[in-house]
Amino acid sequence: MTQHAPLIIDVAGLSLSKIDRQRLKHPLVGGIILFARNWQDRAQLTQLCLQIKKVRRDLLICVDHEGGHVQRFKTDGFTHLPPMRALGEMWLQDGKGGKAGEGAGAMQATNAASACGYVLGAELRACGVDFSFTPVLDLDFGESGVIGDRAFARDPRMVSLLAKSLMHGLLQSGMANCGKHFPGHGFVKADSHTAIPVDKRSLKAILNEDAAPYGWLNTTLSSVMPAHVIYPKVDTRPAGFSAKWLNDILRGQLGFGGAIFSDDLSMAGARLLDGQQVSYTQAAVAALNAGCDMVLLCNQCLPNSELGGRAVDELIEGLTEAQLxxxxxPQEAGEERRRALLPRTPATEWDALMVQPDYMHALSLIP
Incomplete structure (x- = not known):
């Protein structure tokens, strides 16, 4: 079988070091996630992506690039995309002040969402980035500071149709998508980066609202990222470490067949399982055995850090030992799902993209 490469790791700076290349060559490493620290300008980003692909063509180059305040690249020509809430607000206008009448706002918003997805994907791909962890499918209950205006709306039907439109735009650019954070992070106040959120609602309540978009979009979603949230009425483990959530509910009940990423294993919500502190390796093994195809470990290769990526090396060594x-x-199906996220069409180069009619039209539709 093809070697399953489930690890998504990071690098320290603007270009690859010798140790970065060694890590990326490891057969358990399947991709890299970029951050603002890996950005100087378009030429540098393009060169970095070329360096990564020169190490291994099959490495998946990822980034969190949603719009609003979660957008890693914002200068040197990159379009400032709006937070997704702006699209929900456009929907709710419903033709107010115009002659189009009820429903016009919804149609305008879905069209704008497709434009956002196309611009987002096309600009990233023009620089060599393969994949963005977007869209957010969490509902805006008005409680979560970490989700906030990253969510389209409170209504799961609005969220689903706006997300589907955005994913259509991504598809036009040749980019896959990632719905997050399953089954929903919007109801809890705590931030799973720094705490372990607990959502005490029933499974029925969650399926009727937060998780509904995952079922409605099961033919459209390329991948899903579960939340580091505990839903004790369903499982004592966070969703990303729960076979009940990932296999029984997401795959079985909601019919999702794409790839599953863990959220960042360095987050507080991933470091405590069954009441016990766990290592990155223990967390990775738990997530993979629960049904994740890939696991992320972020912000470990920081510039000028005393640790210098030691956690990444320990995870690579630990997962190798776990396999032995x-x-x-390794799961052949998991590797197939990872490779399915790689772009299948050539990207349009930046200068050509800037004068492409579809791109110019999409820019005019972005709020």
Missing amino acids: KGSWQ
């Missing part, structure tokens, strides 16, 4: 001991086994 049989506590984790």
